[in-house]
Amino acid sequence: MTATLATGAFPKDSGIPMPTTQHILWFEVLPPLPAVRQVLVDHFAPHRRFHSVPYVSKEGEVEWESEGGFSLDYHIHTLTLPSESAILSYVSSLFPASSFGRGKPLWNVSLLRNEGEGKSAIVVNVALVVGDVSSFLEVLVGGLTDAHGSPLSPSHLRTVLRPSLPPTSLSALSHLPAYTSAHLRVLRKQLSPPDHATSIKPAHDPYIYTAQREIVLCPAVEFDTVKEIQKGLEAKLGVKVTVSEVLTAAVSGAVRRYLVARGDEVLKREGKNVRTRALLPFAYREARPAPPTTPGAPAPTDLDGYSNRWSFLSINLPVGEPDPLERVRKCKTELDLKRVLPEAAAQANVQRWTMGVVPEEIAGKTNLEGFTRHTLVLANVPFHHPSFPPGPLFFAGEPVISMHPVISSALPTATLFTYAGMLSANFVVDPEEWKDHESVGGFWVEELGELASVVGVSVGEDA
Secondary structure: OOHHHHOOOOOHHHOOOOOEEEEEEEEOOOOOHHHHHHHHHHHOOOOHHHHEEEEEOOOOOEEEEEOOOOOHHHHEEEEEEOOHHHHHHHHHHOOOOOOOOOOOOOEEEEEEEEOOOOOEEEEEEEEOOOOOHHHHHHHHHHHEEOOOOOEOOHHHHHHHHOOOOOOOOOOOHHHHHHHHHHHHHHHHHHOOOOOOOOOOOOOOOOOOOOOOOEEEEOOEEEHHHHHHHHHHHHHHHOOOOOHHHHHHHHHHHHHHHHHHHOOOHHHHHHHHHOOOEEEEEEEEEEEOOOOOOOOOOOOOOOHHHEEEEEEEEEEEOOOOOOOHHHHHHHHHHHOOHHHHHHHHHHHHHHHHHHHOOOOHHHHHHHHHHHHOOOOEEEEEEEOOOOOOOOOOOEEOOEEOOEEEEEEEOOOOEEEEEEEOOEEEEEEEEOOOOOOOOOHHHHHHHHHHHHHHHHHOOOOOEEO
């Protein structure tokens, strides 16, 4: 998928723009423009890809061509809006990627001052080819400090956000059985039937991209509470349970609650057999020599020496399962690392093998075919490290009260994010398909609350 990201991961005739992420940093007091600009000078401008335009080489790799006459101020916008909801509407308007100028580097920063009650925000809008959520956060963390202005170390974040991937080579006999099985699973999933057509499932054939997307911010929950739920579930089930498994089960339960509330006929008919799957982005790094410096461009940085390598893992969401404990058990089976990691390597191998052979437009059609067989994209991004100071981090001299990365894609997305001891969640959905979409935030908290009650934990939340 790497090469097709330069012009969009899907066929041009589908009308789907390139995937983007919008990182929302919320403030009680918006930092002054000069301070924000200085952070960008110090931590964005040194990276070549922030002042370059991507193109695809013959080998299928994304390369970077420096823009002549790069202007940092071109990428900085300021706006005054009446409320937090207006800020979210503005962010939603960025999803079609039309805010990127033709032939310009694919990113911009908006300072959004709230003239009413509530928080103001800084929104960093980035095309995924410039950096997926994880790799971009490595850049962003360089601009964050503690309350005393001391910088954080990006190397800490690399450890947190970039889990090691098993070897992708099939030459090692010790890995051969696992990887052979993983490759067969990947190929089988490519040919699997599409998900059942519930009220939130976009049509598979023909797929029509509506470009309508709205953000639902769920109430935040203390991350320590989630860990207490995790420990309680381990005791209840008698097996090791990970936080990712708990959160995936909670998303499944929230979706189930939404479908039940909507009186979904497909869920009623299929029951436990309803097929609802999620695509999990799996990003990892592949080091390669940094491209040579062009005249007038800064020297390549460590980030520029990496190639974004990422794929999607397909997992079943137990939306049809009425028992919350059974949903956790089934998510544990789906996310078993002994299966998931080899499958991630297998998926990456399949992409690598075909990228240099298959024309870009055909690769885009393949991506679209695989995407539209699924119901949503689910991303879980942990943004915490033992070395980070307690409480909020600071950006341009002001504390970041909360942070939300939101992802625009061909499918609805659910993104989970841990920051400053709080777990936040957001859904990006098509409001025409997700009727009463604001309710899903409440269903998310209700599902966590039910899991907590099963193990005797109380749940507190923040708006």
